[in-house]
Amino acid sequence: MRKIYRPASIFIALITFFTGCAQLASLKKPIGPMESFVPQNLEAESQDVQYVSKIESFVIILDASASMKEEYNGIVNKGHSKFAVAKDILMRMNNTLPEVEVNSAMVTFGHEFLKPLDKTFIVYELTKHSRGLLEGMLNGITIPDGCSPAGNAIKDAKNLLLTSGGQNAVILISDGEQLIGSPLKRVHDLKEMYGERVCLYTIFVGNTVEGEKELQELVRGVPCGFSVTADEIASSENMAEFVKKVFLTAIPKQVSTIDIDTDGDGVYDKDDECPDTPKGAIVDSRGCWxxxxxxxxxxxxxxxxxxxxxxxxxxxxxxxxxxxxxxxxxxxxxxxxxxxxxxxxxxxxxxxxxxxxxxxxxxxxxxxxxxxxxxxxxxxxxxxxxxxxxxxxxxxxx
Structure with a gap:
């Protein structure tokens, strides 16, 4: 009898292990379409400043493990899978970020139940960023499954940034559940390699307090960065603030010589036929008193x-x-x-x-x-x- 039931016991144990890791849970059908989002136009936000990138490169790490198939219980897109919410948040970020000079890369972890537990996938390596590039890659990512080797994905990000000589950012979006691969140690390795040249930002798309704390703990391992939740940055205004803090710096706009009005009469110098009119003088379209x-x-x-x-x-x-x-x-x-x-x-x-x-x-x-x-x-x-x-x-x- 012992020989008969031992294989069965091993089989049950394996099923229990993989079920715990992969969390093969059936999901309810989403309630409705994803929420619409109108990004704030940062390029037209101010007449006095323009935004330029304060970083040379950034790497997105997206949690594509099985736990991300669960329904999201937060506010933004409640009832949809956490994975769908995570991709939507990245889309909002992507559409808010102005077309500035910056490089990007993407890494995911999870994906398949039968893959090795430490499986990660480099979606694309460091290259010149564009909205179309990131949007296309996000749309092509497969259904989430498998375990959560976040530590290995952080290691991938560290290696991807080797060709970037400037300031960098790593953006990890996850539910923080059952993260393996020693993520905190990998964060310390990131700090060891780049010091203050890398900041870590985590976006929590999850349902548990423990998961949120896990992401907050990772941020403490690097010199700069912060942790936010999907709900906190979902609005147009808050997403714009997030994008500015992570990616941008504001500089005074360089006034074109064709837009200079030296005598302050309301007519640009290029059109001013009478450039020395006194302050307060009433002029015509030629700038003449x-x-x-x-x-x-x-x-x-x-x-x-x-x-x-x-x-x-x-x-x-x-x-x-x-x-x-x-x-x-x-x-x-x-x-x-x-x-x-x-x-x-x-x-x-x-x-x-x-x-x-x-x-x-x-x-x-x-x-x-x-x-x-x-x-x-x-x-x-x-x-x-x-x-x-x-x-x-x-x-x-x-």
């Missing part, structure tokens, strides 16, 4: 009362800048002879001067000149264009 809104009727040079408030801007600037002198330039449309229009434009310039002097500005600070129709700012073939050309401009004299 104009008697805003003041145009003259045909053959007229009188200042209309409706323009008094606009002329007050010039008075105010001259009062604030007592050392400033100005030249008032008169202009006309092209109807009539040049001689006639030169005279008319001079009368318009003097009319503006007379107004300013009447408001207390010293006459010696103001000179006038008339250009007739030499310098149009609009076509003279329409009434609207001709009206714009009947104008007065102000030029500061230093």
């Amino acid at each position: 104009v008697v805003k809104g003041v145009t003259f009727d045909y053959k007229k040079w009188d200042i209309k009362e409706e323009f008094n408030s606009n002329l007050g801007n010039i008075v105010d600037i001259l009062q604030k800048n007592p050392d400033m002198s100005i030249r008032i330039e008169g202009h006309t449309d092209n109807i009539g002879s040049m001689a006639y229009n030169i005279d008319l434009s001079e009368k318009r310039a003097r009319a503006v001067k007379d107004y300013l002097v009447g408001k207390g500005i010293q006459a010696s600070r103001i000179s006038t000149v008339g250009f007739g129709y030499k310098n149009p700012i609009a076509p003279n073939d329409t009434e609207a264009g001709r009206a714009l050309n009947r104008r007065a401009e102000i030029v500061p004299i230093k």
Whole structure:
């Protein structure tokens, strides 16, 4: 009888061992589709700074063991498998990370019940990162199964980073259950090899307090990094903060020379035809100081009362800048002879001067000149264009 039942006992023991390691549990069908996620656009987050990568390389370690087939009892995508939630969190991270210069690699552990217990799989080695690369690799990962040799995956990450000479990050996403392969020792090996050049970040996608503590303990073994849960970084805002902390540094945007406005009049230098206008001056689209809104009727040079408030801007600037002198330039449309229009434009310039002097500005600070129709700012073939050309401009004299 002993010989008959011994093989059966061994068989039962093996089944018990592998069942405990692989956790071959049947799962309920997911309740519904995965939650939608709209990533925060970090590239357009601020007009003052731009984000660049603060690391040279990162390695993702994804738990693909049997325990990850269990339903996730957290908040984000509750009822789906932990493995599906883990991949979704990585997708959210991937879609939030701007297209910066950084290298990436991926390692998984687990996968198959009949594979060796220490089985890991290098999904792809260190290469230039892109959203499409990581997304494609995540979509191609097989169904989770087998044991959890997290320590061996950390060792793989250490070896993958040998070609990276800068700052690095290792991101481990797991439920923290039944991790084997001496993961804490492997973390210490990581520290021994890279020191402060590597940070470890763990993302807990699990249901047990023990599993969460296991991941937190691993982070303590390296100089930098932290541990978070899937729920804590699931929102667009929180994922953006996670991505910034792990991957990015903000630097002031370099202002293009074509976007410089030296005199602060609202017109970029490349378009500014009058680059020395004083602060507060009202300018037109060319950046030139104009008697805003003041145009003259045909053959007229009188200042209309409706323009008094606009002329007050010039008075105010001259009062604030007592050392400033100005030249008032008169202009006309092209109807009539040049001689006639030169005279008319001079009368318009003097009319503006007379107004300013009447408001207390010293006459010696103001000179006038008339250009007739030499310098149009609009076509003279329409009434609207001709009206714009009947104008007065102000030029500061230093």
